[in-house]
Amino acid sequence: MSTALKSRLAAAGSALRERDVDGTTLLLAACFVPMLAFFVVVWVIPIVYALGMSLFASPVRNPEFVGLGNYAELLGNGAFWGFLWNSVVYAVATTGLSLVIGLGLALVINQRIRGGDALRTLMIFPYLLPTLVVIFMWKFILDPNIGILNQFLVDAGLIDKPIAFFSTLEFAMPAVVVTSVWKFASFAFFILLARLQAIDPDLYERARVEGATTWQAFRDITFPHLRGAILIILLVRGIWMFNKFDIIYLSTRGGPLQQTTTLPIRVYQLAFSEVNFGMATALAGVMFFLLAGVAVVYFRAFAPEQEVA
């Protein structure tokens, strides 16, 4: 450990060392060294290394410094903006639908309906089931040859012949969105349910006595209590969906014809199909700065660090 770090840590612990209890410095080190070492090894070094790499053409075989050349090539290519658009469409659609379904169900279960506890347990499954399993389920349901949805739609006379949902231009994105919403609606549900259950029931009782309608009670009591959580879900869930890789990769690989290729899929293609690490790290860099930009807005608007610091 560097002496500078050591003195920082010692200074940090001075407040509690005034109590003059032995072993404090060691405890201080035990608390912070694992976290700091870990952050440096798996976050700082790799990210700095990759950002450096993004300034080179063919950085692995015969590196040639090109400055921001990779970034210019990336942003100058029309395809990039198409992939960015796909990411935005996917993020907005999945986050919006998850929020609506999660909110609806949270309001329903908060009514203390019969079977509510069982339903709550049921909702844990989509969230905890590994993405791969969710993909297998939906690939089977939406399969053109044996899928039960096609079987049902053909039997009901709604369509003439089965649809290959995941590999048809106009259906691929909706199919990926439905699959994703199935998995992620629970996330919004659990967070909103926790907020709803924290609302003082007396507020509703008083509203009822004063003759408020259900809608008025929702508008004036429920919604204000949920607003913060809804914004957080839109923001954090939105970021995660924008950056989602596994669910799209496993369902369509970004196809058909790059119709569902989002930026995360593109990063993977650049790195492992086209083995172009200069461009792959540049795109990862662009995504890094996009995320950093959103994070700055998030910290300004919500000051989430005040919950702990």
Next chain:
Amino acid sequence: MATSSGRGLVSHDTQKRLQRIAVYLTALLISVFTIIPVYVMVVIAIQSPATTFAGGRVNLLPTEPSLRNFLVLLGSTDTVRYFVNSLVVTLGSTVLSTTIAVAAGYGLTRFDFTGKSLAARAVLFSYMFSPIVLAIPLYVVFSTLGLLNSHFALTLALTAISAPFCIWLMWQYFQTVPIALEESAWVRGASRWRTVRDVVLPVARPGYISAAIFAFAVAWNDFTMARVVMSRDEMYTITVGASLFLDRVSIGWGETMAVSLLISIPPFLIALFLQRYLLQGFSVGGLE
């Protein structure tokens, strides 16, 4: 619409009843939407493909349960080895992540230092971070160090994506633990270390169980990191190994759903027995 008050409004009773119906209808719709895929998986897993696809249609009422699909998995695939790989890296990263989080959470809560809010922002930023954007740099570094295709590298990568939330969770958790407990131990002459072992850790138990569950779920669920870090078949985790099953001619939907059912067992047990710890985690944010 029925009016009984005579003032052109829906009566209170009717309104209540309609609302009740709407509530139950929503609950029913979402339950069906949630249950159908799970049901389909289970049924196809536990009956032989011959039964499932008899008569050219998919039969989803199990009449002849069979272990055939599981036996094929055991006999002609590397499912067992994939599971072992998954268990090794999942347990490794769960322990690592939880340990780092408990230590950091305690330190961040109990010690005062400047830049605390910067630390909080760093944790939250890494919490929101994208696994694939981190996977590329990690791949580059692991490849340079010759660490690709090792349990060690994947354990680190998985810890990288679960630790930020676990730290956040423990940090919040320790704030609800009054320092008075520790102070009374100090007053009675206990050292800081003994206090941590005998007072702090027992009190923090619900917190770190919750953190461990999230770390476990992230690692068990992971596809992205394993796909990037492991390129040799014998090092595949179960999610990567099974994701390639459908590309093989010899493996059909029966075996695919059977392996899905096996992968789902740990999440299933968590949902049934450790639910309250999971819900506690959601009250401070939940994870990707």
